[in-house]
Amino acid sequence: MSNKKIAIIGGGNLGKAIAQGLLKSGFSTPADLTVTKRHLASLSDLQSLGVQTISDNEAAIRGAEVIVVALKPYNVKEVLTQVKAAFDPSRHILISVITGVTIDDLEQIAGAGMPVVRAMPNTAIAIQESMTCICHKNVSQQQEAYVTEMFNQLGVAVSIDEKLMEAATVLGACGIAYALRFIRASIQGGIEIGFDARTANLIAAQTVKGAAQLLIKENRHPEEEIDKVTTPKGCTIAGLNEMEHQGFSSSLIKGITVSYNKIAKD
Ligand SMILES: NC(=O)C1=CN([C@@H]2O[C@H](COP(=O)(O)OP(=O)(O)OC[C@H]3O[C@@H](n4cnc5c(N)ncnc54)[C@H](O)[C@@H]3O)[C@@H](O)[C@H]2O)C=CC1
């Protein structure tokens, strides 16, 4: 348990999921957490668990040591500038999960010397299975360890250079959508070959989970595991090669680079 007071500014999808994950993992107690939002009705479940839910961002920041900003990119500057006076670099760590807002942007708003962490999680943070890439500035070793531990409670955290943050957004955050499209296509194929949608969904999703766990738990390269499945003259290699003839890997790589170029340009 961290014992630090955490204020989550912007209790939307991600902000709420972070609060729920911190409670479920035991990293924070309800008394440690404050979540802000303009209209509080959708936070009633957190409130009933004992989490403080308020609309006053300034009060939330003043009462916390760790400030997690989960606002939309278009209103972060306005909202944080309104509460600028509440930031204290000697007491606070500012953690932002906002897409496209740089560490320097955040430091400019919160004040020079503010310990700032930029984190890129994905939506699996709602079930504590996020891949979260983090980078930081003005952060002590102790603060870095704290933030890494916090995101490890919500999945897996890795430190990267800030210049890779856009790439992390594509591979990690957009990656959830790419993986789900793969699963959806597998379900469509599964129905064609005889399964009902529900059973196809279960088989496709559990199979992807197993494939991912082979890499994560056994530290293997995908091709090593593929070799074990592809019986000579068998059905796996026949299907795989047809997928490649149809541009399977190529379409994925091209999609990833298009997503990346879109972020880099915006
Ligand atoms: N969806 C994704 O896969 C990922 C999203 N992100 C980033 O996370 C951030 C949040 O995304 P979501 O949670 O999906 O958005 P959201 O729109 O659900 O959450 C933002 C929340 O901020 C609240 N808000 C607006 N003004 C406020 C104010 N003055 N004071 C307090 N709260 C206020 C809104 O009511 C809303 O609930 C975005 O910046 C997004 O770029 C980061 C990683 C992945």
Ligand SMILES: O=C(O)[C@@H]1CCC=N1
């Ligand atoms: O699609 C987007 O622009 C955002 C960034 C990461 C996930 N969603």
